[in-house]
Amino acid sequence: MKLYWGPHSCAIGTHVLLEEIGKPYETEKVDVMGGGTRKPEFLAVNPKGKVPVLVRDDGSALTEYGAIALWLARANPDKHLVPADPEAEARALEILDYAVGTLHAQAFGRIFMPQKFEPKDVVHGTLGLGKSAIVKEGESMVHQGFEILSKALGGKPYAGGDTFGIADTALFYVENWAPQVKIDLPSNLAAHLERMKARPAVKRVMAAEGEA
Ligand SMILES: N[C@@H](CCC(=O)N[C@@H](CS)C(=O)NCC(=O)O)C(=O)O
Structure with missing residues (x-):
């Protein structure tokens, strides 16, 4: 298996999952910020132009x-990696989907790539609302999103209950972006991030990606 990843990207969560599973895998670094996901050789692997991509055996x-x-x-x-109890499974996937689809794609997206959210009109191009207004909106969405996730996690050590699972890797990668955008994590999420960072597999991945 081979994971395509980029520095400071969501792919760190997939990388953690592979490391926790412990089977052999390769990695290929993509210069996401430098436009690596738009290069023909990468688009041949994933026409969506995004990491993570997992190429199976x-x-x-x-x-x-x-x-x-x-x-x-x-x-x-x-x-x-997924709770056996259907209610716990549903709640864990609820956290994963919200972290990936809303907090990452909508909220952090506005901060990291405001140009993608700038309203456009077909005649004049962008409407010129300004990137800073979009970034501010993103910051407020991140605050709100973290509060929602903090309540969803509650006092549980992991998203699915007592043991680590797939939803924790999604929660981990959005929590790990908080210092980059200078936003404080609510206490449940701050504790979850520390719990994740203490895991040997997470330590190895952070070192491998130059985040340690
Ligand atoms: N829907 C995708 C989103 C992945 C995504 O947004 N990846 C970002 C990095 S965190 C990316 O590759 N961005 C490159 C770009 O938009 O050019 C998923 O769930 O995997």
Whole structure:
């Protein structure tokens, strides 16, 4: 298996999952900020132009954070990465989906890539609302999103209950972005981030990605 990842990207969560599973895998670094995801050789692997991408042993490429995470969990049932209890499973996936689809794509997206959110009109180009207004909106959405996730996690050590699972990797990568945008984490999430950073697999991945 091979993981395509980029520095400071969401792919660190997938990287953690692979390291926790412990089977052999390769990695390929993509210069996301430098336009590496728009290069023809990368688009040939993932026409969506995004990391993470997991190329499986049969050569097929899997994309989308949640799909990759769930496939890895199902392919490694002995690791118990999805709770067996249906209610706990649903609550864990609720956290994963919100972290990836709302907090990352909508809120952090406005901060990291405001140009993508600037309203455009077909005749004049962008409407010129200004990037700073979009970044501010993103910051307020991040605050709100962290509060929602903090309540969802509650006093549980991990998103699915007592043990680590796929949703924790999504929670981890958005929590890990908080210092970059100078936003304080609510206490439940701050404790979860520290719990994650104490895991040997997370330490190894952070060192490998130059985040330690
Ligand atoms: N829907 C995708 C989103 C992945 C995504 O947004 N990846 C970012 C890095 S965190 C990326 O590759 N961005 C490159 C770009 O937009 O050019 C998923 O869930 O995996």
